[in-house]
Amino acid sequence: MSQAVSDAPAGTKSVQAESGFKRFLRATEIDTRMLGMVGALLVIWIGFHILSGGTFLTPRNLWNLSVQTASVGVMATGMVLVIVTRNIDLSVGSILGVTGMVMAIVQTTWFTPMFGFNSPMVWIATIGVGLLCGLAIGGLQGFVIAYMGVPAFIVTLGGLLVWRGAAWWVASGRTIPITDDNFKIIGGGSDGSIGASWSWIIALVAIAFLAWSTFNARRQRHRFKFPVKPMWAEYLTFGVSALAVIVATFIVNSYLLPGPLARRYAEANGITMPEGGLEIAFGYAVPVLLFIGVGVVMTFIARRTRFGRYVFAIGGNPEAAELAGINTKRVTMMVFALMGMLAAIAAAISTARLTSATNAQGTLDELYTIAAAVIGGTSLAGGAGTIAGAMLGALVMQSLQSGMVLLGMDTPLQNIVVGAVLVVAVWLDTIYRRRAA
């Protein structure tokens, strides 16, 4: 009961007079941690922009940044749930490697001959096999962890070696190029972007969704006569998010196809090339939309389903979850299976982007994934973490990396900076938690 006793003073704290800023945060229900991360991201972006002499905050670099974030970002959303249940998954980079290799092999040796070159069935079947493969690997590891009682650290450390070895073994160490053009779209690039008009349509859909969910949340609270947020706070949070969507869309639409690619596009679509060159925008890249889609689905799973509720309850107090009648072993296994599936999605993105599967693919990605989740506010003690935070965390990690590449820093120095930033970020988080408790 020492916990309850030490927590008792927290009750009196909130009664004390609040500053204006605190009242503002309370009214808008803004997560201060998220606010801090957005602030850190802006500092990193502006810092690199100045240091690189104005090359960081350009449509081209930001577009590339978004594509580079997608693969690790997808895995980070799953890593949140893994860490929330007080586990860890060190094998995601190797799962990415082996599922990417499996997808490349089944595509070139089976599905392309079976369905014909560039048949739509090829990419669908390829991804289907990849997802099943990831699900099976994750499920197997989850089974060993949950039902056989081997610690996740050891099982996935073993998995790190096993699946990397398996990736080498299935291809005998070769690099397998992929042939299907539809599959390559998943990786982004000029063919894998949706163009200006579709980007605006997606932006409008996103804004409509934001408006609907704001309205819906308010109506729900009215239905049960709960206290609601003040109107100005509703408008403010909705306005800021809608503005963010518009700005992002504007940026990706400002990145235009370079001359030769635009000419090729014009030829393919039967457009005559005008005098001053053709202005064709990239728009959102397909992997980025996939990443955001995964983020939305994972947020839904974490917050609106029984499974998500149980994941957090297990992280908060495993014994209590068990006593409440939750099948904690099954939930744990499902978390790892889900993680395996997300690694397969990440594998599809990175294989399609590189247009080939290699042995080394995904090496060290487990560390970037864990770092993204932890920087994004996932507590290694379990029970706390958000999907959106991990997505932002992935963006922070990738911004650091591509910024340093832009500055021409050597790889060893990059690693030193990334490692140091991770430790400092977690240290700051520890201080924040201690003050919030």
Add this chain to the structure above:
Amino acid sequence: MSTSMDTIADHGPAHHADTVDRSGPPLVEMKDISIAFGGIHAVDNASIDLYPGEVVALLGHNGAGKSTLIKILSGAYKRDSGEINVRGETATITNPRDAKKYGIETIYQTLALADNVDAAANLFLGREIMTPLGTLDDAAMEAEARKVMGRLNPNFRRFKEPVRALSGGQRQSVAIARAILFNAKILIMDEPTAALGPQETAQVADLIKELKKDEIGIFLISHDIHDVFDLSDRVVVMKNGQVVGSAKTSDVTKDEVLGMIILGKCPPGATPGPGAMRD
């Protein structure tokens, strides 16, 4: 507690009338229950029963086997042998979900709350209200939580905060609310007042009296002998995993009960069990 009350209790006569109807089948009957951890017989051939509207206090030292016995009933532990009957019929209880199906709810000494989620999520943990679309209906759960918490702890307002942020008493009321929310027939309270101040303890006592009126049977585990004499209809004393004896609370004195706890000595007013000290 006034001195006059103490005097009355010590000299035997009932301070409250025994109104429990024991003519029908017992609500719960645990017969010859045994469980061992390694070579330790934590519970050894223990038998207890409980009737509707009755409060049975389980007493004994730390390690006497009270909590273990009760965890077998709530499904947290699986017994090695013995049987459990609920309302005269054999009950299969192998996990907490089974126990809840029989209307058995437990307030654990540790409270067993998920500290990182809010009160409503804790109240409905494992039994969430879902929308027709199969998603969590948080608004409906919060509404129910507000209703039940309003009854137990009218000043409670902190529905949006994780229960980690609540005071000991508030956390206790969340744990109690969870147990009574689903129309429990049998309630197990393991040291329900251990973390509470005098005022909150009185609230729990009032609640127990109210639940008795609704024909709910309660197993009460407590170290506080005053509480036990105030609230229980019968006492069962355990020692070294065995039942020393049981008695109507009105038939024994506090000193006699203490003798049962410490020495295992069964007084004339009590029915001896397997664990009673032999002369």
